[in-house]
Amino acid sequence: MRNQWTRCLPWMYNKVPPLQDVLRVETGLKKKRLNFTAARAEGVNREQSIMAARFCGVLALLAVFLSGLDASRPAINQELSNIFNELWTLDVNRMTPATDYTISVQGRANYVTQGSHVVTDRASQPLFSNVNEIKLQNITTFTRLMKLLDNYERSTGVAERVTTEEQTEMNLFLDAVLDTEVMKRAHRYLVSKGQSNSNLRIFKNQLRLIWFNLYHRKRNSALDSSGFEHVFVGETKSGSEIIGFHNWVQFYLQEKSTHLDYKGYKARNNDLPDHDDHVLNLQFSWHGLVKPVGSAFIGTSPEFEMALFTIVFLMNTERSTTVLVNVDQCQMELVVIRQGRSLGTAYPKLLSSNNRHVSHH
Incomplete structure (x- = not known):
C-alpha cells in the first residue's frame, strides 16, 4: 500500500x-x-x-x-483715550444734539469712485435740519472760526495771500482757543510729555506753525495750502475732486448757502447712524465736485478738534499716524498726516458707537 x-x-x-x-x-x-x-x-x-x-x-x-x-489694526491707546476723554468733559462749548442742532442722516450713500461727478442722491433733505445759530454766534471760538472760513482760495495750485486783516483774525482765533480749558489741559499734557514749552507765547507759535503755516501741496507749486485750510475749510484738487473738508461748521454753512449738497451717510451692513453721534462718515458734493467718503466730528468745538489732532501730531514722528482711541463710548481712529513740520490732514474714522460697528473712512 x-x-x-x-x-x-x-x-x-x-x-x-x-x-x-x-x-x-x-x-x-x-x-x-x-x-x-x-x-x-x-x-x-x-x-x-x-x-x-x-x-x-x-x-x-x-x-x-x-x-x-492683529498687527494691522493698532491696539487701543489707553493713555490718549484718557486725555481725550478729559478734553471731552472740558468741552463746554460743544453743541448738544437735538437741542442745539438736529441732523437727518436719511439714506445710505452709494459707492462713488474718486474724481467722479456722477452720484446718486440718497438724501433729499439737508443733513442739518436746524442749528442754534444764536448760541453758535455767542461762543467766541466759533465766531472767530467762522471769520476765517472765507480767507482761502478753494483750488490748490493757487497761491494763498494773507492780508493784515486775515493775520489779525488768525491771531484772535488762536487767542480764543488758548483761553479755553480744553486747550489749557492739552497744553499741560504736552508740556508734561516734553513736546511743548510751558511758555504760552511759544506754544501759540507752535500751534501757528502746525495749523497755519503755508506750504505747497505739489512740489514746485505755489504756497497754496495749510493744515487749517485743508481740515476746517476744504480744498479742491485739479478741478476734479474735494480734499480735506472735515469740519461740521463749514459743512453746515456751505449747505445753508446751497454750495454743498449732502448725498447720504456711509456705513457698514445695515447700520444706521444715531442722531446724537458726534462722528459721521458721509458723502456730499461741493461746488459740483463729489467727496465719495468724508468724515467729521459733529457739534464739537474747534478747540476740541485742534487739541486732539495737535496731541496726535506732536506725540508721533511718523509721516502718517493712526491711533485707536475710545472717546465718549465711541471707538474711533484719529488719522494725522504731516507736511513737514506742519499738518497735512487730520480726521476721525468712526469704528463703533454704543457697540455698533460702522464703516471706515
Whole structure:
C-alpha cells in the first residue's frame, strides 16, 4: 500500500522535507510577515508624520496670517483715550444734539469712485435740519472760526495771500482757543510729555506753525495750502475732486448757502447712524465736485478738534499716524498726516458707537 501511494503521490512521501527544514521555512515566513507588517507600520507612521507636519505647517501659516491681521489694526491707546476723554468733559462749548442742532442722516450713500461727478442722491433733505445759530454766534471760538472760513482760495495750485486783516483774525482765533480749558489741559499734557514749552507765547507759535503755516501741496507749486485750510475749510484738487473738508461748521454753512449738497451717510451692513453721534462718515458734493467718503466730528468745538489732532501730531514722528482711541463710548481712529513740520490732514474714522460697528473712512 505504501508503495502504491508512493507511486501515485510522490510529493507526499518522497518529497517531504525534513522536519528541521519545515521549521526553518516556517520561521522564515514568520520573519517576512513580521518584516512586512513592520514596514507597513513604518510606512503608515511616515505618512502620518508627513500629514502631521503639513497640518502643523498650515497652523503655523494661519497663526502668522492672523497675527498679521492683529498687527494691522493698532491696539487701543489707553493713555490718549484718557486725555481725550478729559478734553471731552472740558468741552463746554460743544453743541448738544437735538437741542442745539438736529441732523437727518436719511439714506445710505452709494459707492462713488474718486474724481467722479456722477452720484446718486440718497438724501433729499439737508443733513442739518436746524442749528442754534444764536448760541453758535455767542461762543467766541466759533465766531472767530467762522471769520476765517472765507480767507482761502478753494483750488490748490493757487497761491494763498494773507492780508493784515486775515493775520489779525488768525491771531484772535488762536487767542480764543488758548483761553479755553480744553486747550489749557492739552497744553499741560504736552508740556508734561516734553513736546511743548510751558511758555504760552511759544506754544501759540507752535500751534501757528502746525495749523497755519503755508506750504505747497505739489512740489514746485505755489504756497497754496495749510493744515487749517485743508481740515476746517476744504480744498479742491485739479478741478476734479474735494480734499480735506472735515469740519461740521463749514459743512453746515456751505449747505445753508446751497454750495454743498449732502448725498447720504456711509456705513457698514445695515447700520444706521444715531442722531446724537458726534462722528459721521458721509458723502456730499461741493461746488459740483463729489467727496465719495468724508468724515467729521459733529457739534464739537474747534478747540476740541485742534487739541486732539495737535496731541496726535506732536506725540508721533511718523509721516502718517493712526491711533485707536475710545472717546465718549465711541471707538474711533484719529488719522494725522504731516507736511513737514506742519499738518497735512487730520480726521476721525468712526469704528463703533454704543457697540455698533460702522464703516471706515
